[in-house]
Each structure stands twice: as structure tokens, then as C-alpha cells.
Amino acid sequence: MQQPVWFGLPVGHSPGKVCAMRRDLNRLANTEFDLLVIGGGILGAGIARDAALRGLRVALVEQRDFASGTSSRSTKLIHGGFRYLEQGAVKLVAESCRERAILQRIAPHLVKPLSFLFVVYEGDRRPLWLMRAGLTLYDWLARGRAPGRHRAMTAAETRAEEPALQSTGLRGAVLFYDCQEDDARFCIDNIHHAADLGAVCVNYCGVTGLVRRGDRVVAASVEAGFEVRAKWFINATGVWAGRLASSVKLAPTKGVHLVVPRVTRQHGVFWQARDGRLVFVIPWWGESLVGSTDTDYAGDPAAARAEPADVNYLLSELRRRFPNASTEVITSFAGVRPLLAGTEAPSARSREHQLVREGANFLSVIGGKYTTYRAIAAEVVEATGLTRAQCQTDTTPLPRYRPSPNGERFSSLPDVWESDVRYAWEEEMALTLSDVMRRRTPLALTRHGDAETAARVAAILGRYAGWSESEQRAQLKAYLGAREHGTL
Ligand SMILES: Cc1cc2nc3c(=O)[nH]c(=O)nc-3n(C[C@H](O)[C@H](O)[C@H](O)COP(=O)(O)OP(=O)(O)OC[C@H]3O[C@@H](n4cnc5c(N)ncnc54)[C@H](O)[C@@H]3O)c2cc1C
Incomplete structure (x- = not known):
């Protein structure tokens, strides 16, 4: 049976050195940085780590806690995103597959392979042969670096793998592989490593305004009551990006997940919901994650939550395919996707990222996926022209941060x-x-x-x-x- 994913270290590890992750307001106020990164989600964390590895003087400020935005509210997959093939996003899927392999290599303690069944029922819009063809392309795009090869299964084989599945109408499944992580922990580890490399990273210290001179930003005012000076300013504030950059136009959507008592034996399972969308159940610390919704969201991102309609939708889909699943909800969480404005329906909106430059030294980075954060971060650092040093994040392991287990x-x-x-x-x-x-x-x-x-x-x-x-x-x-x- 597959082991649940562990976010940290094998028991007994100690980083073995004094850590540099300190809330150093003094250094923040009194240094002229090369780069000030605004936002401590995965994009900001990745940019700070990339820039610090290239030898730049970096600061990062976060308005609340690191990873408290979308980066702790995702499905927690490092994946190629096979469903984006339906939208013709072949380039994005190929890039995500490449990044999945890199992240597995640099952070094997955090990014773990997980097997999935895409189950198909009578009357589904996506027949088995189409899923098989799609997953053949998916494996091919991974160029031999997928965590495992896909395989078609009969209905009987599918039931043998996951006996709790509804048997009526089951046509079969395709088994395929992606990776799972703990998103909050992964983000914190990126911040921690950036700090170890000399970056000044400070949480609960939001940017309240930018000080401009001509077409340059010369400083950012922070909640702590002073200004932070830098040569370049990166707006990595995700769904909040429009507050600092007037030209950024977002069309955010909300995604809800429920944590429920364990549903599957060992696989993640995807299926087609009544409305044609894909929903899933994924193993999670001995329980299961069910998700997700994808609906337009115009409210305060920090207040996004699972509404009764979201919970009912997910539970009724769960019970449609797992009739004996409990209706207990252990907890829930909701994240807001910082998607670029477009006319498409929420689930068809592009997951590509975009860099938007305003003036000489202010760059916003929006969109993208958790999976592609490393590549996006490298692109951002290179766009500033601050250094010619090579990107090192594709080869430098992300350290494991966890103390030796002790105490209660x-x-x-x-x-x-x-x-x-x-x-x-x-x-x-x-x-x-x-x-x-x-x-x-x-x-x-x-x-x-x-x-x-x-x-x-x-x-x-x-x-x-x-x-x-x-x-x-x-x-x-x-x-x-x-x-x-x-x-x-
Ligand atoms: C429901 C859902 C499921 C998803 N599942 C997956 C998945 O399985 N795999 C995948 O690859 N991707 C997934 N994604 C996408 C992925 O989670 C996001 O692309 C990614 O987390 C965005 O990171 P970010 O750093 O841009 O934004 P955030 O994590 O939101 O970070 C922005 C940060 O900026 C801070 N901030 C805002 N304003 C200020 C300010 N003025 N000063 C200082 N700080 C500020 C915020 O507090 C926040 O912490 C999912 C997204 C959602 C919503």
C-alpha cells in the first residue's frame, strides 16, 4: 500500500546549523537591496530563492504569514495537468511535466509520486478510448520522466483496485501518475532556504504603497512604518496583484476542498461530475481531500471559504461515485486562483502566467501554477537584468528543514x-x-x-x-x- 506523503524529513534529521530565518526589521530598513519581492507565496518564495542563489541582495515582505494566500490552499499536486490538454494547452502541460521531474529531483522529500485512476462511467462525455489517448500524449510529453506509465483497466480491475467505487455503469479506468506535496511546507522551505542564502524575509509586514520618482519605484512603504529601498521591485502578490499594479487585470476563481474520512484504498481518483467538470478524491494524511469547485470570485481573497453550496456539490459528487462514503467533513479550505482576465468559463480560463512591467523597475508576475513556480521565478529574475549569473534552482537541492523528533x-x-x-x-x-x-x-x-x-x-x-x-x-x-x- 502506498505510504502517505510526508512533508518533512525522515525521522532523526536536523538541519545541523544555526538557521537564518529571522524577522530582521533592522536589516530590512537599513539595506539597499537589489530586489524587493512583495508577497510570500510560492512565486515570491521561488523568486527570492532564485535571486539569492545568483548572489543578489534580496528582501521579501509578506502581509500576513508566508504561504497564507493561495499557496496553502491548492490541491497539493505537482502535476503535468493532463486536463489542460482538453484546452489545447500542450506547451503548458509539457513545461509542467518537465518541472514535475525537476522538483522531484531537487526535493524528493517533499514531492512524492502518487497513482491516480481516471474512472469512466456509462454516459460520460469523455469515453475510455479518449482518456487513454489523452494519457498517452501526457506520458509522451513527459519524455520518459513521468513518475510511471499509464495503463488501461477493465471495470473489474478498477473495482479490484478501489472496491468502494460505484460499480453500476463503470466502464473502466486509466491508471496514471503525478506527484503530491504539502504546498504550505514547500513554500516555507523555499523561504527558509532563501533566508539561509542571505535573503531578508519578513512576514506580517505588508507593503502599503510605492514611492515613485519619475518612471522608477525607489522604495516600498511597509506596515512596520518605514521604507524599503531596492533597485528592482517584484509584485508577487497573487490575487492581490491589482492593488499595487493598476494595469494588472485578473478574473479570479474560487476553488474549495473538503477533508473527509478516508475514501480510497490507495489511489487518487478523478471522475466526470454531472456538470461535465472533473472532480477528484486524493489520499491525505490517512484521510482524503475532495475537490474542487471552480467558480468566479470577486470578494476579499482572505475571506474565501466553503459555502454550503460548495460543500453540497462536492459531497453529492463524492457519494455519486463512492456511495458508502461518509458525509462527515473534517475541515475545508478555499483558495482563489489568480487567473488572467478572459472571456472563458472559469474552468477553461488560462493557467499560463504573465509578466507585466510598469515603469523602469517594477514587474508584476501573475498566474501560472504551483508546479511551474521554479521556471517562472527564473524568468522573473532574468527579466530584471540584474545579473548574468546562471539559474541554479534546477540543480540545487531544496534542503530538508525539520528538527529531530523530541518531546510530546x-x-x-x-x-x-x-x-x-x-x-x-x-x-x-x-x-x-x-x-x-x-x-x-x-x-x-x-x-x-x-x-x-x-x-x-x-x-x-x-x-x-x-x-x-x-x-x-x-x-x-x-x-x-x-x-x-x-x-x-
Ligand atoms: C483551489 C486551487 C487548487 C490549485 N491546485 C494546484 C495544484 O494542485 N497544482 C498546481 O500546480 N497549482 C495549483 N493551484 C495554483 C497555485 O496554487 C497557484 O498558482 C499559486 O499558489 C499562486 O502562488 P502566488 O505566490 O502567485 O500567490 P499567493 O500564494 O496568493 O501569494 C501571494 C502573497 O502575497 C501576499 N500579499 C498580498 N498583498 C501584499 C502586500 N501588499 N504586501 C505584502 N504581501 C502581500 C499575500 O498575503 C500572499 O501570501 C491551485 C490553485 C487553487 C486556488
Whole structure:
């Protein structure tokens, strides 16, 4: 049976050196940087790491916690995106397949192969032969670097693999491979490595305005009350990008996932929903992720959440293909896709990225996929012309950051210990209980994100942070409220 994906290290690892991930406001205020990256999602993190590896003086500022935007709310796949073949996005799929292979190579502890069944039922718009043809092309685009080769299965073989599947009308399936990750952890590790390479990365320090002189930006004002000076400014604020760059036009869509009790035996499963879209269930820390919706969203990105209609849609699709699946929802989360404006329906909107330059030294980067972040980051750094140094992110391993397990144990799946909480506080700039539960560890998106475990984690954090009992209670209340509303 396939093992669930672990976001960190084999037990026993220690980074073995003093970490440089510090909230150094003094350095931020008193250095003239080559590059200021605005936004601590995966694109900002990737740009900071790429630029630091090329020897540039880099700063990164994030308005809330690192990875708190879309980059902790994805499906958590590092994938070629076979469904984009339907839209003719062959170039994007080929690039994603290439990046999938690179990310597996540089971060094998985070990016793990996962098998999927694309199941086909009587009356589906996409017949089995078409899926087989599509996945043949998908494997071919990976040029021999796919995590495994696809294979067609009869209905009986499909049921033998996943006995909980609805048998009535089942025509068969195609087995194929992609990769799974923990998106928040992957982003934090990119920030951590950038910091180790000398980048000044600061969370809870949003940019409130840009100081311009002629067609140049000379500084960015930050919430901490000072200006950060740099030669180039990169707007990597995802779905918030239009707030800093007037020429950026987005058409965001919301995607909801539910964490539910384990549904499948070992595979991820895709199927065609009643409305023709694709929905899926994926193994996740001994439970399952069901997703996702894809609907236009014009509200505040930070307030995006699973509405009752989203939950009903996903649960009813789940029960259509897994009739005995429980209707319990352990928790949910919603992310907003920073898609470029277009006239297409939400799920057909382009996943390509775009660089938008305003003036001499201000560049916005929007769109793209988590999977392609590394290549996009390299393109951004090169677009500034700040250095001729070669990109090194395709060959430089992403270090493994995790302390040796020690102290009280909070959960075995995922494997989280008191030492992880301490490490998050002391070495990874976690400032709140939610930072630890949701983004330094994956506890919040599992059963172990409940009030009992959260209270134990809050008590330990309280000791390190010097929180009073009422501060601890306030942290717990904020965490549990956000988890219940699906806005963590
Ligand atoms: C539901 C869903 C599922 C997805 N699934 C996948 C998948 O499985 N695989 C895949 O490859 N891709 C997937 N994606 C796409 C992927 O998640 C995104 O492309 C990626 O996370 C975007 O990263 P980002 O850094 O551009 O944005 P974000 O992660 O949103 O980062 C932007 C950051 O900027 C910060 N910010 C905003 N304004 C300011 C300011 N003024 N000052 C400082 N900081 C600021 C925000 O707080 C935020 O943290 C999915 C997306 C969604 C929504």
C-alpha cells in the first residue's frame, strides 16, 4: 500500500546549523537591496530563492504569514495537468511535466509520486478510448520522466483496485501518475532556504504603497512604518496583484476542498461530475481531500471559504461515485486562483502566467501554477537584468528543514512533535498558533487540528512565546474560529 506523503524529513534529521530565518526589521530598513519581492507565496518564495542563489541582495515582505494566500490552499499536486490538454494547452502541460521531474529531483522529500485512476462511467462525455489517448500524449510529453506509465483497466480491475467505487455503469479506468506535496511546507522551505542564502524575509509586514520618482519605484512603504529601498521591485502578490499594479487585470476563481474520512484504498481518483467538470478524491494524511469547485470570485481573497453550496456539490459528487462514503467533513479550505482576465468559463480560463512591467523597475508576475513556480521565478529574475549569473534552482537541492523528533507527540500521521512546534517558533518565524497548526505543520488540515490538540500546541507555544493564559485562549479562539469557517 502506498505510504502517505510526508512533508518533512525522515525521522532523526536536523538541519545541523544555526538557521537564518529571522524577522530582521533592522536589516530590512537599513539595506539597499537589489530586489524587493512583495508577497510570500510560492512565486515570491521561488523568486527570492532564485535571486539569492545568483548572489543578489534580496528582501521579501509578506502581509500576513508566508504561504497564507493561495499557496496553502491548492490541491497539493505537482502535476503535468493532463486536463489542460482538453484546452489545447500542450506547451503548458509539457513545461509542467518537465518541472514535475525537476522538483522531484531537487526535493524528493517533499514531492512524492502518487497513482491516480481516471474512472469512466456509462454516459460520460469523455469515453475510455479518449482518456487513454489523452494519457498517452501526457506520458509522451513527459519524455520518459513521468513518475510511471499509464495503463488501461477493465471495470473489474478498477473495482479490484478501489472496491468502494460505484460499480453500476463503470466502464473502466486509466491508471496514471503525478506527484503530491504539502504546498504550505514547500513554500516555507523555499523561504527558509532563501533566508539561509542571505535573503531578508519578513512576514506580517505588508507593503502599503510605492514611492515613485519619475518612471522608477525607489522604495516600498511597509506596515512596520518605514521604507524599503531596492533597485528592482517584484509584485508577487497573487490575487492581490491589482492593488499595487493598476494595469494588472485578473478574473479570479474560487476553488474549495473538503477533508473527509478516508475514501480510497490507495489511489487518487478523478471522475466526470454531472456538470461535465472533473472532480477528484486524493489520499491525505490517512484521510482524503475532495475537490474542487471552480467558480468566479470577486470578494476579499482572505475571506474565501466553503459555502454550503460548495460543500453540497462536492459531497453529492463524492457519494455519486463512492456511495458508502461518509458525509462527515473534517475541515475545508478555499483558495482563489489568480487567473488572467478572459472571456472563458472559469474552468477553461488560462493557467499560463504573465509578466507585466510598469515603469523602469517594477514587474508584476501573475498566474501560472504551483508546479511551474521554479521556471517562472527564473524568468522573473532574468527579466530584471540584474545579473548574468546562471539559474541554479534546477540543480540545487531544496534542503530538508525539520528538527529531530523530541518531546510530546501530537500526531503520528502526520508525524508532529513538540520539537516541531519549538522549531516553528524559534527558527521559522511562526508568530501565531495558526501559523504553526496550518503552515509549519499540516495538523490543521487533519483530524489532529481539533480543539484538544490545538490547546496542547498552544500551551507549548505559550511557554516559548511567553503568552499569558488569556493570550493563549485568544490564540486558540482565533485558530478554532478560522478552522471552523474554513478561512485558515
Ligand atoms: C483551489 C486551487 C487548487 C490549485 N491546485 C494546484 C495544484 O494542485 N497544482 C498546481 O500546480 N497549482 C495549483 N493551484 C495554483 C497555485 O496554487 C497557484 O498558482 C499559486 O499558489 C499562486 O502562488 P502566488 O505566490 O502567485 O500567490 P499567493 O500564494 O496568493 O501569494 C501571494 C502573497 O502575497 C501576499 N500579499 C498580498 N498583498 C501584499 C502586500 N501588499 N504586501 C505584502 N504581501 C502581500 C499575500 O498575503 C500572499 O501570501 C491551485 C490553485 C487553487 C486556488
